[in-house]
Amino acid sequence: MSVIEESAEALLTPAEVAARFRVDPKTVTRWANAGKLSSIRTLGGHRRYRRDEVDALLTEHGLPETMPTES
Amino acid sequence: MSVIEESAEALLTPAEVAARFRVDPKTVTRWANAGKLSSIRTLGGHRRYRRDEVDALLTEHGLPETMPTES
DNA sequence: CCCTATTCGGGTAATTTGGGGA
């Protein structure tokens, strides 16, 4: 399995989601428990998160106003 | 799982941005509210800031490249 | 020097987050 295929995976581990939000994996688990983030369970009981959902939440927010030219 | 994710985490906490600008964390929040700085929200409502943007703002003053002795 | 608008920091209360340990 090469590294390139990984960017196409649809599911993210808790650590990967935590890294993208710059929070602890525990916090991601809290979000899932609070129903703020949909999760899928592995057969071992651990959670996986939808990558498109995470990416959508990451890009939610606002760009700064168009910065006029410094001239 | 590979290590490629590491380089993608470019988010700063409010305290980290405040430290770079030598201001209060509240002031950074004020900049975000004013739209001067783009922010990403955690699902709990806390803000994360893009390191690229912060670094760009810190260096965009056009400081002279030659920094002689500060005597 | 005075006046005015903006920015910054202090204080409080409520929520979220992170560290340590089970």
Next chain:
DNA sequence: AATGTCCAAATTACCCGAATAG
């Protein structure tokens, strides 16, 4: 590596007053 729980630190949003331009 991940889960669930307890507690301290961080962040948020609100107020207000002081410092800084212009």
